[in-house]
Amino acid sequence: MTVYHFVGIKGSGMSALAQILHDMGYKVQGSDVEKYFFTQKGLEESGINILPFQRENIKPGLVVIAGNAFPDTHEEIDEAFKNDIPVIRYHKFLGEFMQKFTSVAVTGAHGKTSTTGLLSHVISGSKPTSYLIGDGTGHGEKGAEYFVFEACEYRRHFLSYYPDYAIMTNIDFDHPDYFANIEDVFSAFQEMAMHVKKGIFAYGDDEQLQKIQAKVPVLFYGFGEENDFQARNIEKCATGTKFDVLVRNNFYASFEIPTYGDHNVLNALSVIALCHYEEIDTDTTQAFLKSFQGVKRRFTEKQIGSQIVVDDYAHHPTEIKATIDSAKQKYPDREIVVVFQPHTFTRTQTFLTEFAQSLSEADHVFLCEIFGSAREIHGKLTVNDLKDKIEGAQIIREEDTSPLLKLKNSVILFMGAGDIQKYQLAYEKLLENE
Structure with missing residues (x-):
């Protein structure tokens, strides 16, 4: 029996794919660095063996699935090539794998993970569904009819895929270490659109997505009247949101989300x-939308003492504003505090003013040191350049999170795509000792 060996199994897409293959009855193992990543919890719960990187892991009988982050010179990949052991890159494997199902790619600058999680939950209420979510969650269903997956635009990785459907949530300028500008991002999405085989569902109030051309129907959704699917009569309250849906201006049904x-x-x-x-079935869609529990690191909250502590992956100005808005809707009577760790120097430099504007919507702002990437040359930029643009902002260190203690009855949003969790853990430890 073939054994799939994942080089870089703790990567978010890799760990999800490993869990899918394991659930479907394949033999799976993998290797990675020894540092703990939140993605390995699911692997450990599935009993998937995680080895430290070493040449000796590569033996005859394996099929090697290689993570995008590792070059062909990596010791395990090199060993596989030397011994004629097949090596398939992650996105190429995924592109071939999905052909067996009705596949839905969820892509966009923001909202991919939450939408992929929601869609897989709702469809699985009606049909057996396998899914791969960018937070490291993967599930393989034997006899699955649908495959729902998150497709990332970074380095145009999503061009490896030819899905039946695509949901495009928005087009925004991000990943400035790779994309030149918004036009460059649009060109990637336009190329992706030509790969879709049955239909595209695009956010119609997005001026970039309005320009998308495809060989298949493009159906638009949004708040504006010209959309095929419109949300109307939105009621927001502290327990969630209710709204009506119109399909081509005819009332379809009412929905409620938590x-x-x-x-x-x-x-x-x-x-x-x-x-x-x-x-x-509409009733099933309504029921499963209402019962969705959310995905990892998207407004993941717990109450500690008088404070609500939230972990969120927001790392772009648009996402930060959305997360602060959510907190204000759910907790209208509490102060909103942000602890933000900027992710990459290029992104921080590119959006310095926009970050300051979004963060300023909170009542109090604490900034962590910039989480840099090994790919970057960062010049003179520091977190103080951001701090100077936000009135009253303070720098916070992992060693001393005590300034947060004074903010009783508040909601504290720990936001970022780096290792912001270590600041949250440090603060939780401090609270325990209080």
Whole structure:
């Protein structure tokens, strides 16, 4: 029996794919660095063996699935090549794998992970569904009809895929270490659109997505009247959000979601549009939208003492604003405190003013040192350049999170894509000792 060996198994997409293959009855193992990553929890729960990187891991009988982060010169990949052991890159393997199912790619600058999680939850209410989410969650269902997966635009990785459907949540300038400008990002999405085989569901209030051309129907969803699928009569309250959906200006049904902010209405609307198109039962769609528990690191909250502590992956100005808006809707009577770790020097430099504007929507702002990437040359930029643009902002260190203690009854949002969790853990330890 073939054994799949994942080089870099703790990567978010890699760990999810490993879990899918394991669930489907394949033999799976992998290797990675020894440092702990939150993605390995699912692997450990599945009993998937994680080895430290070493040449000796590569033996005859394996098929090697190589993570995008590792060059051909990596010791394990090199060993496989020397011994004629097949090596397949992650996105190429995934592109071939999905052909067996009705596949749905969820892509966009923001909202991919939440939408992929929501869609896989809702569709699995009607049909057996396998899914791969960018937070490291993967599930393989034997006899699956649908495959729902998160498709990332970074380095144009999503061009390896030819899905039946695509949801495009938005186009925004991000990954400035790779994309030159918004036009460059648009060109990647336009190329992706030509790969889609049955239909595209695009956020119609996005001026970039309005320009998308495809060989298949493009259905638009959003708040504006010209969209095929519209959300109307939105009611926001502290327990979630209710709204009506119109299909080509005719009332279709009312829906309720246990989440907050306009961005979550839009995520739900894209899912409703796809389910409507695939003729999935409306009652099931309504029930499963209402029972969705969320995905990892997207407004993941716990109460400690008088404070609500939230972990969120937001790392772009648009996402930060959306997360702060959600907190204000859910907790209208509490102060909103942000602890933000900028992710990469290029992104921080590119969006310095926009970061300051988004963060300023909170009542108090604490900034951590910039989480740099090994790919970057960062010049003279420091976190103080951001701090100077935000009135009253303070720098916070992992060794001393005590300034947060004074902010009783507040909601503290720990936000970032680096290792912001270590600041949250340090603060939680401090609270325990209080």
